Amino acid sequence: MGPLTEEEVLACVEAAGRAPSIYNTQPWLFLPEGDRIEVHADPSRRLPAVDPQARALHISLGAAVLNLCFAVAATGRRPSLELLPSPRDGRHVATVTADGPYTMDDGERELYEAIRERRTSRRPFLDTPIPPEAKRRLEEAALLQGGKLEFVEAPERELLLSLARTADERKWDDAAYRAELRNWTTDDPYREDGVPVEAAPWSGDDTVPVRDFMPDLERPEPSGPEFEAEPVIAVLSIIGGDAPADWLRAGQALERVLLEATRRGLATGLFTQPLEQSDLRAILADPTGRTHVQAILRFGYEAEPTPLTTRRPAAEVIAREKPLPLRPTRLG
Ligand SMILES: Cc1cc2nc3c(=O)[nH]c(=O)nc-3n(C[C@H](O)[C@H](O)[C@H](O)COP(=O)(O)O)c2cc1C
The missing domain is CATH 3.40.109.10 (NADH Oxidase)
Structure with missing residues (x-):
């Protein structure tokens, strides 16, 4: 269906970047190329004291990948996901390709819309039971x-x-x-x-x-x-x-x-x-x-919602060229 437009790329990267991440480190970089967006880890945002194995770093990246898939689907194309596409480069964690036409169902669209509303709360909750x-x-x-x-x-x-x-x-x-x-x-x-x-x-x-x-x-x-x-x-x-x-x-x-x-x-x-x-x-x-x-x-349930936390602008998390590869063992 041709390359993603600049506007579509921005919408995709913004949605991906709203993902939760350990300490809000946002340990990601996105490389758009035609109809694909690659997701790379940013090793400068690792947390060696709390996350020596880089487990939480990868969980954070996985959350961003899910958002990216929903955002690609919201452009009307089927997201096709490949995890860790390069065995020699542990830093390149995913590629999402925008394939042929796709229409989200109502449930998927509501999940996509929830990306902007999701946040972490550390406050007391009400005693209201969850159905x-x-x-x-x-x-x-x-x-x-x-x-x-x-x-x-x-x-x-x-x-x-x-x-x-x-x-x-x-x-x-x-x-x-x-x-x-x-x-x-x-x-x-x-x-x-x-x-x-x-x-x-x-x-x-x-x-x-x-x-x-x-x-x-x-x-x-x-x-x-x-x-x-x-x-x-x-x-x-x-x-x-x-x-x-x-x-x-x-x-x-x-x-x-x-x-x-x-x-x-x-x-x-x-x-x-x-x-x-x-x-x-x-x-x-x-x-x-x-x-x-x-x-x-x-x-x-909260009496009132916790404020949303900030994110780096898309321009800061879009890579202009392919990030240098890293052997998989170098992230942990
Ligand atoms: C792998 C992972 C582990 C996390 N662990 C904690 C935690 O132990 N305690 C906590 O309060 N928040 C934790 N968080 C939430 C992050 O602090 C939060 O996502 C980040 O500050 C961004 O805020 P937001 O979720 O409100 O957008 C974790 C998030 C991820 C992805």
Whole structure:
């Protein structure tokens, strides 16, 4: 159907760039070429202290890839996706080609529109229950991308929350972790990446251990419970292995679940701390080895929506020439 127009490329790159990413690092570069857009990792945006294997980096890239596919479909062309197309270049994580004509169905269009509305909330949610039908739709969204989303009840929920608390406490003593947090948390209203301080409140109530993004502030005395009494927590696993291609698929599944939640008026939060430490990950491992946990999510309703976070402009994330290849092992 011919090359994507400049306007279509911009719309695609903007939608891809709205994806969630660890610490809002936006670790991506896009290379448009005719009817294709290549997605490359930006290794200068890696987080060696919190993400030494580059797992979260790949999950973030996978989320951007899903958005890109929806955005290509919104131009009226079928997105055809190839993950890790070059075995020698671990940095080139995907190519999305705009193939023959395609018409999105209503559900797909609503997910595409939810890209601009999705955001991460770290606030207390209301105690309003989530209808079982909505939970089923979230599970289906994960399955469509090769993922398995499982809502957990007590006592497994308590185990997850306590693992997150343990992970946080340990990391708090790690100077490199705190330095990285400091670099990526910002009160500069003009900054276009990083987590803005208003998006990361920390109340002192760790009944729901959202990540503390304030390494320099004295922690307030623990307050009374502010978070919902029975947080709705789900674990997202990927059926398959535990390597970059699986992490990219995890990112796609994660983003599809988040978009499905958004279009249903649900707020979403993530806490991946227990997955960043191998001994804590091992506690959550599937003994059959058939699935691998890649994200822990929290869902609920908010009294008012958390503000959206900023993104770098398209001109900054569009590469003019092919980024230098990187051996796959060099990202982790
Ligand atoms: C792989 C991955 C891991 C994340 N882990 C956490 C986390 O542990 N705690 C948290 O509060 N947010 C987490 N986030 C959310 C990001 O901080 C968030 O996506 C980013 O700051 C951009 O904000 P937005 O989602 O509101 O657009 C994670 C996101 C990704 C993609």
